[in-house]
Amino acid sequence: MILLSIIELTNIKKTFGANRILDGISWQLNLGDKVALVGMNGSGKTTLLKIIARIMPPDSGKIRINDNIKVGYVPQQPEFDDSTILRDEISDQRIIELRQMIEQMELEMSNLKNNDIHLMEILNQYNMLCAEFESRDGYGYKAKLEKILDIMGFELTDLDKHINTFSGGQKSRIQLAKVLLQKPDVLLLDEPDSHLDLDALEWLEEFLYDYKGAFIIISHDRSLLEKVTNKTLELEFGRLNQYNGNYSYYADQRERQQKKQHYDYVNQQQEITHLKEAIESLQKWASRSSNPKLGRRVKSMEKRLDWIDPIEKPHKKSKMQLSFEFQKRSGEIVIEAISLSKRFDDHNLFSNLNFHIKWGEHVAIIGPNGSGKTTLIKILLGLDQQTSGYVNLGDNLIISYFDQEQKGLNNQKTIYNELEEDTKLTKNEAMYLLSKMLFKGEKAFKNVGELSGGERNRVMLSKLVYTKANLIVLDEPTNHLDIPSIEVLEDALIAFRGTVIFITHDRRLLSNVADRIIELKNGEVHLYPGGYDYYMMKNEAIEETAII
Template sequence: MILSCNHIDKAFGTKQILKDVSFHVEEREKTAIVGINGAGKSTLLKIIMNQLPADSGEVTLSRGASIGYLAQHEAVSGEHTIYEELLEVKKEIIEMEEKIRSLELDMKHQQGEELTATLDLYHRLSTEFENRNGYAYKSELIGVLKGLGFEESEFDKSVATLSGGQKTRVALGKLLLSKPDIILLDEPTNHLDMNSIAWLETYLLNYQGAVIIVAHDRYFLNKVVTKVVELDNGHATVFLGNYSDYATKKAMLRNAQLKAWMNQQQEIKHQEQVIARLKSFNREKSIKRAESREKMLDKIDRLEKPTELNSEIHLQLHPRVESGEDVLKVEHLSKAFDSQQLFSDLNFSVKRGEKVAIIGNNGTGKTTILKIINSVIKADAGSFTLGSKVHIGYYDQEHHVLHMEKTLFEEIADDYPTLTNTEIRNTLAAFLFTGDDVFKQIKDLSGGERGRVSLAKLMLSEANFLILDEPTNHLDIVSKEILEHALNQYTGTVLYVSHDRYFINQTASRILDLTGNTLVNYIGNYDYYLEKREELTRIYAPETSVSSVEQSTAAAIASSGKDEWQKRKEEQARERKRQNDLKKTEDQIQKLEARNQEIDDQMCLESVYTDVAKCMELNKEKTENANKLETLYEVWESLM
């Protein structure tokens, strides 16, 4: 065991965030902490890092173990280049290498005991240098940078000129290169594209230390973790397995809790009816019996109804009018910023009812395409045409469609002036904003809360063409599932950008991969894209260079889809084997039982029961058959 949390409590004011939270992490174990937004996940990580004091309880770290932490919005700063910033992590290695070179020069001029002492120090330093991967630290550093999505041409960029997301990636690279015994990662995939996420999955899977991850990316969690710690209403529950295992066990647990609650409610209702009936007799004995039952009822430890807060979000997307068959046509679209050409001569169309996902690496121009279609920015060349009766609803990942200075109530009221105060409050309540929450200013909301406001406005728009830019960013897993369900029920058309592979697989009917300055079309969901990616990219985007790092990350991405397919194949094979074994066992049982019946019939014959030797032979055979049958019955029961 490398880390343990014991009976952690934490409250902010009157709100209890963590209640008696206990769990432990073994060496090399990969653990996820999950829960809805506001459940206390980031708070728990800060308590583990001693950045925030717990009200009670303690965190114990194994003696001598090192720990590293990447906060949700952590970034680097300073005047270093990207490469120099990561090189800081290897400072001790570099100093050791310089010392070794210095000793080599010294030894040329030394003799006797002085040379012997220098040689001894040289060998010790050389061994340590090799053990700490000193001979390959530069290639390791370059591998991490490329894995996190930085091109070699960007290595000399100043950290000060980077975007917030790029600075976070640099901070993540520094943490990974420092190789602590236990890593804490808070939403590490937020600023990574698909290739980088797949690379990080592989890196963490092979990481020699322990890892604790807070993330909402279900594909990522499925691939990496072997234990899930769920925070729900302040309490922690530990589940062994990956996210899918957790979700299955959680559903079973919740169903069992719900069934127990319903049974108890039924029993309480029954007892109340009996008590009312006894009292209606209005006799001394019946009243005493009723009072006795009431006392028993009062002593019942009443169960709480199991609920999930965000499952109460009511998101229903209904277009006001139906659009024409042709919703969008994009022709010869091009866009560059300064000297960087994002894409050129893009051509695609979207038909009514399609759910189209645009995917691709960071910086390829996916969000730019959506902004051009929404007339937020202009294209350098080309055009787009909207079809008949098309009404757009736009969800912006940066929430520029929201007005930071307005309250939630004003945000809805100003955009939809025909709504009554009650209708506005009901709409906001459907997205978990009740009471005085509706008078909070947008600027004071968390990312997840702003996302819920944007979803509320999207629902009210009654648009028939939804354009969504990273709609699952900042949403917890329950909210993502609600959005997935709403989009799958939606009868309009959807065009969206997302890095959430699970979300894409659940909702997309078509995928456009923006690669090599062009779009490659895949008519299917994310699993289909994984299956056809290499083949179609080679045909339609042959100029796209695929480095060894990209090949490995592509393989890692594909493996997630192939793993699921392989699991299904293995499960089908196991089921076929079970059925075959079951039939063989039943045939053997029938054969032995039939033989025993023959023996019984023979034993009734005078020519047999008067022959002692024959009787003994048949009796021995029947005993052996009985033993075989006993074993076969056990096998049959297990197979059934």
């Protein structure tokens, strides 16, 4: 099979300060490649994507992109001119221009007689414009635009709103919609799923699965990577390792390689040690004896030692260490909501919610963006006021809350001060806890304001560990965490014997952790006694019944 490369990287290097982020990367993207780019936070994934998109130059090396290949880039943090309106930002201006020109020419032709000498000239121009309009899918563009806007959670009335009226999450979705509408040959996607609800995530998954072009995606959603990719690139210590399969294939092969490398390295080190000891012993005997054979044996063994091609010592990946314990058990009923309603002005967020959560349950709250998930959690915790209804908290509750907005963090403090001042830990205890959360040595004294999103999340999780709460409430805890850290968090929540209430768009986390689902949709609450897989099964059955 002949592989046709459309993008080629040759010996790409990039350094920030004293840190070599990319160390001589050579790689090619072929037609039909659907690539997951994975690696720890800070490994350089976003930097590599920006270099491929030609937004950031490499220090050295070459990038070749085939002629006529259109590249679309979706950044992690979109930048817009806030003074523009959504319609102008998202629309294909050439299609609008073509439509106006076609309408103008149709008007001109209607005023010409059949024998007019200019008619044929105008008709030729008209046909050319129509051909370009059709090639750009101009006839289906409006329907496609409206569909994508709807999927991304926007109304048609939003088209005339200024960009500065939208939230950060909405701006991310605008950027994604804008690039998808351009129909590029290659998509470069930097965490496009960060601000999508479950419905939009499933749409993106379907879109990428059916996508005819090539793409490179950075995402922490393992379910998404599992279903839509056919190659995995791991960026580690400035180098790329390619695995010709999806995320599960990569994880399995990576583990096998690490075990083999460790086994081979240990065996080789034992062989080297044995040879050195044997040479040293023979040299002693040779110095006491006039036997030339001993000297020849020493030289032979030294040559053998020189010929050994040393196996690189396996790099030990630092992984977050996390476990939750509770001081004491709470009552059997942890939280009870009775006829709960919330209204903002003339908008009814939800009404007449009735449910209770029992000790030891791991409950996920799901629903579309804007359905009131975070508001519901804040009402349950007494951080927001309901319009009507009651919330009863159980006995002996010790609550720990992970706020996705991270309002509990002070950007002026160091990580160490942030933990020390909020806890009763000694310096040694605090430093030990922070080291388990990958803040070792001097890293513990970085200012919180300088931290990445993933690092800030780890600081929040450090505080949760200290509280020893029997009710853990988490609002989007996986945002900005790398996949290894998400898997550690997942294992810790599965092992926790207390009560958990959480909001997440990570479908694998939902499947593995939740044993009960509360869904908010269209102002109503739907309760599912099983986990996320049970919820999906029930909804598929409802959809099939509706079709019949």
